[in-house]
Amino acid sequence: MTDKLYYSDSYLKSAEATVVAVENDGIILDRTVFYPEGGGQPGDKGTFGKWKIVDTRKNADGEPLHIIEGDKPGIGTKATLSLDWEHRYFYMTEHSAQHLVSALLFRHGVGTVAVHQGERFFTVETDKEDVSDDVLLSVEDEAGKAIRASLAITQREMSHKEAEELGMRRSIKVEGDVKVVFIESLDAVACGGVHLRSTGEIGEIQYCGSERIRSHIRTIWKCGDLSVQYRRRNKEIVSSLSALFSAEDEHIISAASRIVQENGELKHELKKAEKRIAAMELSVNDNDGSIPVIFRSSVPVASFDGIIVENDGKTVFIVDDYGHFMFHGTKEGFDILKAELPVKGGGRGNIYRGSVSGDVSSILGKAEVLLNGRSS
Ligand SMILES: [Zn+2]
Numbered sequence: 001m002t003d004k005l006y007y008s009d010s011y012l013k014s015a016e017a018t019v020v021a022v023e024n025d026g027i028i029l030d031r032t033v034f035y036p037e038g039g040g041q042p043g044d045k046g047t048f049g050k051w052k053i054v055d056t057r058k059n060a061d062g063e064p065l066h067i068i069e070g071d072k073p074g075i076g077t078k079a080t081l082s083l084d085w086e087h088r089y090f091y092m093t094e095h096s097a098q099h100l101v102s103a104l105l106f107r108h109g110v111g112t113v114a115v116h117q118g119e120r121f122f123t124v125e126t127d128k129e130d131v132s133d134d135v136l137l138s139v140e141d142e143a144g145k146a147i148r149a150s151l152a153i154t155q156r157e158m159s160h161k162e163a164e165e166l167g168m169r170r171s172i173k174v175e176g177d178v179k180v181v182f183i184e185s186l187d188a189v190a191c192g193g194v195h196l197r198s199t200g201e202i203g204e205i206q207y208c209g210s211e212r213i214r215s216h217i218r219t220i221w222k223c224g225d226l227s228v229q230y231r232r233r234n235k236e237i238v239s240s241l242s243a244l245f246s247a248e249d250e251h252i253i254s255a256a257s258r259i260v261q262e263n264g265e266l267k268h269e270l271k272k273a274e275k276r277i278a279a280m281e282l283s284v285n286d287n288d289g290s291i292p293v294i295f296r297s298s299v300p301v302a303s304f305d306g307i308i309v310e311n312d313g314k315t316v317f318i319v320d321d322y323g324h325f326m327f328h329g330t331k332e333g334f335d336i337l338k339a340e341l342p343v344k345g346g347g348r349g350n351i352y353r354g355s356v357s358g359d360v361s362s363i364l365g366k367a368e369v370l371l372n373g374r375s376s
Pocket of ligand 1: 181194
């Protein structure tokens with residue numbers, strides 16, 4: 001069994017160790033300061049002498065397996081283990097922040113069913129279908145208070161029975177003796193993970209949103225430097241929008257709403273104008289009543305919807321400036337166009353639509369020959 005030094009002292013950054021077994025992609029040591037992936041927390045990284053440890057996972061027996069990049073040291077090799085402390089401290093901070101959030105949620109009657117610690121945020125999946133923003137923002141406020149109070153985070157190994165008598169918020173998942181982690185005056189929970197010494201080290205915790213997953217609410221949080229960066233980024237977004245809308249921060253939403261509404265009205269007006277242009281273009285090009293009517297339109301062909309009457313027997317082929325066509329006529333007529341011209345699309349009854357590629361004037365010229373040829 002590996003002596004798991006991180007279990008009792010999560011601030012140990014290095015230790016002398018000896019290889020006791022070599023497995024497929026890694027090594028087992030007689031002692032280690034490397035925490036293996038588990039409980040939603042990634043495994044540690046660092047070095048063992050000249051070797052690079054890229055990850056730490058539990059092997060089949062639950063022992064920390066140090067994943068080595070390249071050739072592995074042989075059994076009996078002694079060297080200094082050294083943690084990538086920045087990596088570890090980041091996840092240790094997120095893990096401790098998660099303890100605090102879960103403890104505070106529990107005080108609002110919300111249990112934790114799963115957690116995940118990521119590079120950008122950590123999540124706490126609750127046992128509830130709904131958790132109000134009031135509760136989540138209260139938890140954020142209370143976490144801030146706990147951080148400012150620098151509550152001690154301590155741990156104590158004890159028998160299963162003794163731990164059970166503490167009446168903790170979460171049932172104990174392992175057999176035998178357990179490590180119970182305490183947040184002063186707030187929480188006690190059995191956990192084999194690595195923790196900070198004080199809530200003060202978390203710096204800050206920010207509630208970032210929630211989502212529904214497996215019929216539960218999963219809450220999203222940021223802590224420490226990530227929380228600071230998130231706050232700054234949001235401030236930048238607000239400043240940019242404020243400049244863009246020429247509005248004070250508190251008026252951005254009303255300015256944006258007004259623009260969205262105006263945009264909707266303008267689009268509606270534009271469609272009406274396009275319809276008027278479409279009607280004029282059709283009447284200009286159809287002034288002698290000749291069949292077929294073939295022309296290029298400056299407005300989208302969709303503007304002719306309702307203007308070209310579906311069953312009036314007329315043959316019309318329009319290509320717009322946006323690379324789209326509309327054909328009104330028989331299926332035979334459309335099949336001829338499709339066989340001879342670079343048009344893609346389809347339709348039913350008398351109306352066919354799609355896209356065109358290539359020179360519009362030449363397409364219209366060819367269509368004229370094809371459709372007139374057919375009608376003569
Ligand atoms: Zn823990």
